[in-house]
Amino acid sequence: MNKNRILLRSAITFLLIWLVILISYEVTHVYGAAKKVELDLPKFGTRIHAGIDHLELKTIKFKKVIKLDGWAYINKHNAESQSTYIVLYSQNNQYIFDSQKVIRNDLPAALNNDNDRVENAGLTSLIDMTRVKPGSYQIGFYIMNNDSNEFTLSNMSINKSKVGIEFKENVNTKHNIKIQKANSKVQANLEEVSQNNGEIRFKGWIFIEGKSLEGAKVYIVLKNRDKEIIFDTEPQFRKDVTKYFGGVQDYDKSGFISNISKVDLGKGKYQIGVYIVNGDARGMYWSEESIGEE
Template identity: 45%
Template sequence: MTKSKILLIILLMGLFGLIYHEATHVYGAAKSYSTILPDTEKKINAGIDNVLVKTIKHKNVVNIEGWAYINGVKADQQKAFFVLASHDKQYILQAEKVSRGDLPAALNDSSDGVENSGVKALINASNIADGSYQLGFYIENGSDKAYSLVGYSLIKAEGKLECKENVNQKVDFQLNNTATQEINANVESVSKEGETYKLKGWGFLEGKPSKDSQVYVVLKQKDSNTVLFFDTQYQIRKDVVAYYKDNDVEYSGFKAIISEEELKGKQYSIGVFIVNGSSTGIYWSKESIGE
């Protein structure tokens, strides 16, 4: 074989390689990152604004936009990552920083540099094994490191991909008259979206730090003794801090998504139940859900 033929073959192989790369490579996909994650805890203030599952070059991808920062630590120099975690696997993916001038007013927070906390990522799901994953944020900011879940799941199975908000789970409590602490709370919004109800509000026990409290939505069936309890996703509420002039109430926010199936066609009054060690408190709102 002549040198010219060998050179031609090499050039053709290189050309085919380039064509294949262009046909299959997802440009802008988030790069993986390796570290040992800390335990999840209430340190990150975060939100997911938009999730879009789509196909690029015959590959399933997820475009995620949101914001995240470590509470009380300026976000200017932080590095943020999206985390996908299952019972036996985890993927840590670098997030791209996005300027968010709307956040200081929206979060009532002008001291943490939250305008620099916007994030987005394009996740190439072809690099992720089949399974069900919880979505979270991992943040490095100087010596501060924090990891928290955000109430979303990514499910990949048999070539299909879905990303959705988690439905909150029922928990086992018995409603009685043993509430020991004064409670301040409010159910701010209740909306029905498809086959779920979305609830948002805040609540805290007087004299108890909200960071150490567990907040539950409690539903009492009208004209019946049936009572249901659901866990919630915490939210940091700087506006509640400003109103009560008390930093201990900043983790008082909550949101919950409840499946319509759990209500079994009945109507329920909505309450807030809070536990902090041996202290408990309950609040009943004027709101209701169900038929």
Template identity: 25%
Template sequence: MKQESPLTSTLAFLAARKTPLAIHGAILSAFFAFLLLWSDAVFDILSRMDDKASRQRISLPEETDGMEWSIDRLQVLPGAIEVDGWAFIAGQDARESRVYAVLKSASDTYVFDTFPRIRPDVSHTFSGAAENVDHSGFVTFIPRDAVPGTGLVLGVYVEGKVLSTLQYTDRVIRGQSKQQHVSLPQPDTGVLTYAVDRCSPGDGVTVLEGWGFIEGADARSSRTLVVLQSDADTYVFDTFWRRRLDIGRAYDGHGRNLQASGFVAFIPEGAVPPGD
């Protein structure tokens, strides 16, 4: 019986399997071509993870409509806060706009620059809404030591060639509410409209989320506190602002800027004695 050499057997196997191998070869070729074409873009995105955003000293306008935006990722990393998303002003060329990330605390507002990203998915979704919206993507890495530790509301500011627009999102970097020592007035249910949408204990804090405004007043000029009262004592805590477009629409005419009437409080475990 004639014995085939290993080389002859290998060639026979390749000949018998030429169609699948051709397909696999085409897939591998396409993959390597993708790496060659996009290696610069991928390297650019990854290299920016080492870059930190710089705080910008600019005057922000009042919050307005007219902006399309999305926050795809808000992540607190060991050394930075990562914000990834897209934003553009309707009717304007996105290539001529600059996007800034805004973090708002109870006492200050922090503005940071961002790095542009190409977003073909946005161009596909908003075809005709504005020019070059595939240039509306952005990512930024805000140094943790540049802002307070917690209790920050995220906003987006787009500076366009013709118009500039600021909008705050409903994304909050979780913090802890501090107990406040204030003199409370007598309860008056005639001028205060409010609701508590969520009360969730767990993970070392109790989360209280809702909205409230004084009839006829400007919600942006108001400060919302949460009051917990027992038979023995009364506890007052500060809150973090949250954007509530639904309240602005539902109570149109009852006050000004009611989209700013939302709040969330993170009451730490142990701040209220057990049994109260």
């Protein structure tokens, strides 16, 4: 009899412990959260074409999570066979999370790409930020596609502190380079000059006629009578530019984007230029637009 009571109590105790564990799991577990993985990141590459369409900070079961929607693929690779990971990158810490594939039938037309099966490049990821140490992290993409592994960083960052979590578009830095006289003809267009929250965005495309864009560097040049200020840019894939110029030469890497702080400018009116360097070839494009006030 005593033995049966002991067995019954043990069974009840086991069930209570199991119930507590189950309740605790249900209360704290975020269903659909991305899995944190351990992978060795390759060196930064230039062949990933990617975009972040939506970033949202949410609270689910008392946890701060980030919902990221976007797309990414390796240029000239079939996106159907790829695995894509989201990287939170800083000098001290790197976190890699998996993502779920989302079929995006809008992408082939939007990216002007019917060759890479980019409708398979859509992705979504729900990142549990309780697993991430405080700090500033640049958002990156790591893609594994058969024998090709590529890693790149976006121009968006996540800042986690005791105060909270915020998103920020990275500001490009000033460069102390000397602008040399152009020796090559360029084709270029500055499509966007916009201002928001103390920052100025420049977006467009440029290439040196008859020269590959491999290894090219592009800078924004702001010039007036007193000084010249130079900023770096981030590359953007522009298959539409290649198509516009007949598709004979590859101008996919001709796009650029740059975000700068108004604080770096000070007072004055500036002419806007785009400077491209590729080996010994140099080209300059001056826009009719200007920024600032006299």
